[in-house]
Amino acid sequence: MTDAADLVLLDGTVHVLDDAGTTAEGVAIRAGEIVRVDKSDEVRHLVGVETEVVDLDGRHVLPGFVDAHTHMLDAGRQLRNADLSACDSPEACLDQLRAGRDERAEWILGFGYDESRWGGSYLARDDLDDVSTERPVAAVREDMHVVSLNSVALERYRTRMPDRDVNTEDGRATGVVVEDAAGVIYDAIDPGPERARTLLLAAQSRAHELGVTGVHDMVRRSVVPRVYRDLDLAGELSLRVRMNYWADFLDAVEETGLATNHGSDRLEVGAIKTFTDGSIGGATAKLSEPYRESGDTGKWVVPPRELRELVDRVDEAGLQLAIHAIGDEAIAETLDALAETDPSARHRIEHAEVLDDELIARLAASDVIVSAQPNFHKWAREDGLYASRLGDERRVRTNQLGALADAGATLAFGSDCMPMDPLFGVQQAVTAPTEEQRLDVTEAVRAYTRGGAYAGFAEDRQGTVDAGMRADLTVLAESPWEVDPSTIGDVDVAATVVDGAVVYDALR
Ligand SMILES: [Zn+2]
Incomplete structure (x- = not known):
């Protein structure tokens, strides 16, 4: 006889998010692992005396959202x-x-x-x-x-x-x-350890309320890595956290022998995070053509030569890179700097906002992950931020998620906390102004689940609702495929499950 499950979810719609588009009615979970995804009647066979049974009552189960930035x-x-x-x-x-x-x-x-x-x-x-x-x-x-x-x-x-x-x-x-x-x-304004602990726990609760089961956190020079380790050891980390260390940590990371993917199942070393340019909002992203208002072309935060030295050093050390590049000039420079790097390192470009056809083709042809923020489309509307900074012609060439997906680029979605809300991001991706900027719901949800899992070297255990995967799930009150696209962001998160534990529960 098969062992009973610890937790079963029944009578909903389970979106497996595999390539075949499989759906099911229920999920059984044992020891944090998904053991069956099937019709409710089949899943019910795994209910034992101690199994917690949740009636989904028609709700929708997705892989847990991974906020990759x-x-x-x-x-x-x-x-x-x-x-x-x-x-x-x-x-x-x-x-x-x-x-x-x-x-x-x-x-x-x-x-x-x-x-x-x-x-x-x-x-x-x-x-x-x-x-x-x-x-x-x-x-x-x-x-x-x-x-x-x-x-x-x-x-x-x-x-x-x-x-x-x-x-x-x-x-x-x-x-x-x-x-x-x-x-x-x-x-x-850097907080001390006690304050940082309070702030991180508040952010963790908020993430779970939004259906987030894992994050790639950009960790600046601070007490944060230590606080995370203490939380992990104390069993208080209910979120999967991948720390992408700011480059000012690089000496320390190398000296202490940390490498990408080191850590526990809850807290891992991710990439080394660096910058090339600033932001569109700050008119500091590095553009090939000037800003509409200021007439200049932005700033290098890390100049190209310094970037190349850093890229070589990090790549040789076998660490992943996460390089912030927003303007087209910065994206081109970053692709040049990454051209000779290890293809298995899964280096990432963060944001990649201002694109042209050539850059899209280069991103698609490379092994580099495009770590994009679909919520940035909120600035792509007529009279929005992109129109005022870049003008109308470039406004419609920002965040070309659809064109990137069509060309075969690897997308991972994150929020950059603007705001930290995956469903808002999915809504923005689905309702973006142009076809080149738009994705369908499946593509957008994939980039926010499987995409992040891949960027975190975790696609064998996260990113689909399938037997053998870790039980990281988001339960939604309604289907993002069925509601009016402009209201996807309003869909309620009913529950969030990490490693088989219900970490947010609005079901009852
Ligand atoms: Zn950021």
């Missing part, structure tokens, strides 16, 4: 400080900052503002001085490449910031700082 500490900060992501005006941001200030903390912090929501300019020091003239105030733009400061914060840190990254108007600093100057502020 996220920032968990910042997601936690957004949850625990002023959340500016829904603010439609500078005034609304200031209200949130005032309401969210923590009297015990020194800084007043807000995260996730997007000035394209009010069609205007960045928050400036004059705005933020209205929040406080005594305490430092920082409002971080959602792309994290731009930070707005009040006068207290600006005056305190100005001398440590490179001039080129401090915006001025008529010789006076506006309070807006970018790139390395923003890095000075990140160092200043």
Whole structure:
């Protein structure tokens, strides 16, 4: 007789997400592994006295979402400080900052503002001085490449910031700082271990509410790796975390002998994360043709020669690379730098936003994974951010997910926390303005499940709902294939399962 299952889910629609498009009614799970996917009557045979039985009542089971590019500490900060992501005006941001200030903390912090929501300019020091003239105030733009400061914060840190990254108007600093100057502020607000633990646990809960079972977290110089290890050892990590270490960790990673895929089943070493350029929002992504407004072509954050040295070093060390490249010039440069690297290393380009036909063909022909963010399509609408920064012609050439998929590129989807919500990303991918930018629901869900699993060397155990795979599942109240595409983001997550354990439960 077959051993009983620990958990069975019955009477739903199970989307296996294999190439054949298989569906089933139920899933049986034992010791964290999927042991049967079949009709409910068949799965019911595995119910024993101690089996937990969940009636799906027509709900939909998908492989667990893998957010292949996220920032968990910042997601936690957004949850625990002023959340500016829904603010439609500078005034609304200031209200949130005032309401969210923590009297015990020194800084007043807000995260996730997007000035394209009010069609205007960045928050400036004059705005933020209205929040406080005594305490430092920082409002971080959602792309994290731009930070707005009040006068207290600006005056305190100005001398440590490179001039080129401090915006001025008529010789006076506006309070807006970018790139390395923003890095000075990140160092200043870096949390200690206790605070980091609180923030990461808040972000983990939020991820599960959104159906996320695994993340590739971009880990900047901080206590975060240590805190993650402590959480893993204490059995408090319910999310699968792959740490992509910022390049400033590289010496340490090499010296301590860490390699890609080292770790536990819950916490792994991922890639070394580096940059080439900035962002479209910050007008710092490196373009071949100038920005519509500023007339310049962006900035190298890591210049090409330095990038090549880093690529050679990381590739030789047998580590995976995750290279941020947004502008077409930066993407071309990154592909050049990766041309001679180990094809089995699964190196990744992060974002790859501004594309032309040649770049799409090059990405498809290479072994490089395109780690894209479908939610960035929210900027691709008429009168959106891309239109104002790039003009209409380039607006429709951003994030060409459909063209990339058709050409045979390997896609892995992530949120970059803008916002951390896979269903919102799927909705954006499915409703993008042009065919070249659009995917169908299956392709989009695959990139958010199998795609991330592949980028994490885990496609043999994650990314499909199949016998023998780990039981990482997302249960949805409705089918994203059946609802109006413009409402996919509103579909409720009913439950999230990681390794057979229900980590989020809105079923009952
Ligand atoms: Zn990012």
